[in-house]
Structure formats: structure tokens, C-alpha cells
Amino acid sequence: MSSLGWAAEFPLRLLDTTVVLRVDTGEAADGVGRLLAPFIIGDAGEIPDRNCLALVDGDATGIEARAGLLLAYRNGKVLGGGDTWADSFGSLMTALNRQVIEEYLGFALHAGVVAKQGRAIAFPADSGGGKSTLTAACIQQGFDYVSDESLCIALDTAGVVRYPKPLGLSRWSRERLGIDGATLAFPPDRMEGMVIPNDLGGSVAQNPIVLSHVVIPAYGDGRLALEEAPGHEAMAVLLEYSFNHFKHGASAFTLAGRLANQVTAWRLSYDDPLAAARLISDRLG
Secondary structure, eight states, X not given: OOTTOOXXXXXXXXXXXXXXXXXXXXXXXXXXXXXXXXXXXXXXXXOOGGGEEEEEEGGGGOOGGGTTOEEEEETTEEEEEXXXXXXXXXXXXXXXXXXXXXXXXXXXXXXXXXEETTEEEEEXXXXXXXXXXXXXXXXXXXXXXXXXXXXXXXXXXXXXXXXXXXXXXXXXXXXXXXXXGXXXXXXXTSSEEEEOGGGGTOOBOOSOXXXXXXXXXXXXXXXXXXXXXXXXXXXXXHHHTBSSGGGTTHHHHHHHHHHHHHSEEEEEEESOHHHXXXXXXXXXX
């Protein structure tokens, strides 16, 4: 902490996890406030130590090796750092996202998710499978943002739960989507930058949200096509890409079956994410 005290304190609620993030520079305060705006709450209440986070100017630590760095901490332990607040925020967000997903009490799977008029479209995929790029392209086509990380489902209502973390986009993704590096939290020469829906001309989806379509993406086969698939494929991918179904036992299979019966499943083949987003908008928007 700097001798001037904290520049800002952000109580945050991300799914079922509540944390406090403190920053000691004005630039970091402005950046964090913009990127994490959907999660800011009025009062965090009692917070366990492991949920106390900070972005700190290394010059204030008194440790010569950290001078000139911006550092991310959790409970006094360094998570990472770099030359700018965005570098340290990237390290912090990686650790926080992992914690949030692990602590989520509902059913969740790896997927990008967008919505229009309360009807959600999910793109199940592994990390590196293009879900963030496809999600960002759909936002550019007028869809609302739900998440680029996880399709989260409430166990009691089967409704979609928003998790609108900043979208992480690689340099390749930014170039394909025509995103100006000046809008990024990270400098444009970094491999990954973060954007929020406003940077893409969109906004965060509003509740309530119901899952209506599951689009199974396949990138790089040389054609553009969106073809309806059998319903059982929806249930298969909902379970295949889930990272916490084991927590819920048989109820996870029951919920996946319920969702599969309410959605339409599709297979998407594409090379160009913008062309794919236009096709999705024309057919499902």
C-alpha cells in the first residue's frame, strides 16, 4: 500500500464469490472500475483473507527489485505483475476467474454466451477453441454479452446466470475483428488484450435469460454453414464441456437433459468469425 493510502476500493460479487479489490494508483482505479463495472456492489461485508486482492505500485513496497512494477496481490501473496497496471490486472484476473469458477454453486460449462431479447446462444468449446472471438463477433452484430468464459445455469430455475467478465482477445482475434488496439486495457503489442461490450458497440445482457440455442463450433474446415443438429448432441456437449457436473451427481444429468429438450442444437462450420456472426444473427437473432 502506498503512503497516500488506497486510491479506490471495489467490493465485487462474481457469481457466488465476493471479494474486495484495492488499488493504490488512479490509473488502475479507472481501469478496474471500467472493466469490472458489472460486478461492483455496495458492501462486501465480512471478507475472508483469501478474497482480499490488491494492485500495488511496486515503488511503495520498499523492495528494490519491485521498483517500477505494478503488482497483484491476494492475501499479501504476489500473483504477478508487470510494467503497467493492466499487466498486474491480467495476473489477478486469471487467478480470480479460476476461483470464481471453482466456487460457483450452479451447473457450468466452458462456453461463450450471447443473448438477444432474453434468449441465449451458447458456443461450447475448450480454452483456445475460439469462443471468445466468436462471442465478440456476435456482440459486434448486435447481440448482448453474457460471458466469454462460462455458461452458468441456476439449478433451481434452469435460467442462465450472467458472468460478464472482460473478454480476453488474442492479437489474431483483434485483427480479424478489426478492433483498434487503443480500446484495449492491455497495450496493443501484447498477445492478449481485454475489452468490454461497450468497446464492441454492445452491452451486458439483462435478466431474465433463457438458453435457446446451443451452437457447436468447428473452425477451419473451409466453409460457412449453420446446420441444425439432433437434440442429443446438445446434451452431449453440455456434459462434455461442463467442469463441475461431478458436484451435482445425477441432478447434473437431469438438468442437462432438461436444457437439451428446450434448446435447438446447431453445428457451425466457419473460417471467418465475422461471417459466422452475421450468419448466426440472420438465422438465430
